[in-house]
Amino acid sequence: MSELASETAGMGAPSLVSEPQETVVKKAKKKVKVVSRQQLSFGKRLRRDWPLLLMCLPAMLLLLVFHYVPALGNIIAFQDYNPFVGDDPLEAFLYSEWIGFGNFEYLFKNAAFWDSVVNTLSITAFQLVFYFPIPIFLAILLNSILSPRIRSLVQSVVYLPHFFSWVLVVSLFQMMIGGAGLLAQTLRQAGYTPPDMMTDPDTFMFLITSQALWKDAGWGMIVFLAALAAIDPALYEAAAADGAGRWRRMWHVTLPGLRSVIILLLILRLGDALNVGFEQFVLQREMVGREAAEVVDTYVYYQGIAVQQWGIGAAAGLFKAVIGLLLIVGANKLAHRFGEQGIYRKS
Template identity: 90%
Template sequence: MSAPPVAEPQSTAVRAKKKVKAVSRQQLSFGQRLRRDWPLLLMCFPAMALLLVFHYLPALGNIIAFQDYNPFVGDDPLEAFLYSEWIGFGNFEYLFKTQAFWDSVTTTLSITAFQLVFYFPIPIALAVLLNSIMSPRIRSLVQSIVYLPHFFSWVLVVSLFQMMLGGAGLLAQTLRQAGHTPPEIMTNPDTFMFLITSEAIWKDAGWGMIVFLAALAAIDPSLYEAAAADGAGRWRRMWHITLPGLRSVIVLLLILRLGDALNVGFEQFVLQREMVGREAAEVVDTYVYYQGIAVQQWGVGAAAGLFKAAVGILLIVGANKLAHRFGEQGIYSKR
C-alpha cells in the first residue's frame, strides 16, 4: 500500500461504506427497489413514450419496405399497413435495377469524398491557427463570430448565398455595374460541388473547431517548452506535438464522417435541387423523399431509406475496426 498514511483512515472508511452500500443493494428485492426508485422511473417515462411513438414506431415502420404499401386500402396508415400486400424483396429488386437510384448513390459518395478532402481539414487548420493567437480577446471574438452560422437554418444559409452570389445578388450587381457579365454560380450544375461545400464550410466549419480547440487546450504546455529547449522550431513542434495531440479526435471524427458517408444532409439539397437540376443535386435522401412522398411509391422509398441505414451501420463498424487496427480507440472500445 503506497498511499500516504494520513489518507489511510479516510480511504478505508470510504471503501467500507461502499461495501455496505453494495451489499445492501443486492439484498433489496425487486419490490423494495421499485418502491425506492419509482419516482425516477416515472421521470423517464414521458421521454420514453415520445421516443416510442415518434422514433421507434417509425423505425419499426421501415418494414413497409417489404410491402407493396398502398395507403388507400385502409382508413389510416395502420390499417393500410395491415391490408397491403407483402412482396418480399421486390422493392429492393426494383430499386437496384433503377439507374436513378444508383446515380443518387454515386452523387452522394462523391460529395462525401470531395468534402473529406476540402472540408474536413478546414476546422482543424482554423483551430490550430486560432490556438496560436495569444490575445484571449481576439480569440473569443473570432470564436463567437464563426460559431454563429451554425445556428442558422439551411434555408437561411442558402438564401444568404443566393443573395450574395445569385443572379440578382450582390456580386452580380457589383460586376454588372462595373460592366462585366456575372458568372452563374447558384445554378451551374458543373460547379455545384464547390457551391455546396462552400455553404457547408460557411455554416459549420467554425463550429467544427470546438472539439479541436478543446483537444489543443488539453495538450500539456510543458511538452512545447521541452521541445523548444531541445531546439525544435515552430513547425517541428506543430508536427511532433500539436498534430499527435489532435490525432485521436481526428480519427474519431473521420470514423463518424465515414459512417455518415450516405448522409450528406437533406435540406441543403432539397432547397437547391430545383435550381441546379436533378442530375447534380439528387442525393440518396432526396431520392427517398421524391420516390416515397412526392411520387407516392412508399415501399420503394422506404427500401431506399433502409438500404441507406444498413450501409451506414456497416460503414461505421468497418471504420471503427480500422481505427482499432491503427491503435486508436474509435467510438466504442474493443471488448
C-alpha cells in the same frame, strides 16, 4: 452486516446509516453491495424507484411513438404499400400486399437510385479533402494568435452561422453569389457578365462545400481548439530549447497532439458516409437539377412522398439505414483498433 445494508436500502432511506454502511462497504467491498442488491425484491425496488421510472416515462413514450414505431415501420419496404386500402396508415399497412424483396429489386435496377448513391459518396469524398482539414487549419491558426481579445472576437463571429438554418444559409448564398446577388450586381455594374454560381451543376460540389464551410467550419474548430489547449506548453518549450523552429514544433508537437482527435473524427465521418445532410440538397435540387443534387435522402423523399411510391421510398430509406448502421459499427471497430473511444465504448 449485509442485512443492515439491505434493510436500510429497502426502506428507501439509506442515508440514515450511510456513514457506517459506507465503511462496511469499503471493508467488505463488493460482497456487501452484491448481496444487498440481490436481497432486494423486485417489489421493494419498484416501491423505492417508481418516481424515477415515472419520470422517464414521457420521454420513453415520445421516442416510442416518433422514433421506434417509425423505425419498425420500415418493414413497409417489403410491401406494395397502398394508402388507399385502409382508412388510416395502420389499416393500410395491414391490408397492403407483401411482396418480399420486390421493392429492392426495382431499386437495384434503377439508375436514378444508383446515381443518388454515387452522388452521396462523391460528396463525402470531396468534403473529406476540401472540408475536413479546414477547421483543423483554422484552429491551429487561431491558437497561434496571442491576443485573447482577437481570439474571442474571431471565435464569436465564426461560431455564429452554426445557429442558422439551412434555408437561411442557402438564401444568404443566393443573395451574395446568385444570379441576382450582390456579386453579380457589382460585376454587372462594372461591365462584366456574371456567372450564376447557384444553378451550375458542374460547380455544385464546390458550392455545397463552401456553404457547409461557411455554416460549420468555425463550429468544427471547437473540438480541435480544446485538443490544442490540452497540449502541455512544456513540450513546445522543450522542443524550442532543442532548436526546433516554429514549423518543426508544429510538426512534432502540435500535430501529434491533435492526432487522436483527427483520427476519431475522420473515422466517424467515414461511418457517416451516407449522411451528407438533407435540407441543403432538398432546397437546391430544383435549382441545379436532379443529376447533380440528388442524394440518397432526397431520393427517398421524392420517390416515397412526392411521387407516392411509398414501398420503394421506404426500401431506399431502409437500405441507407442498414448500410449506415454497418458503417457506424465498422467505424467504431476501427476506432477501437486505433485505441480510440468511438461513439460508444468497447464493452
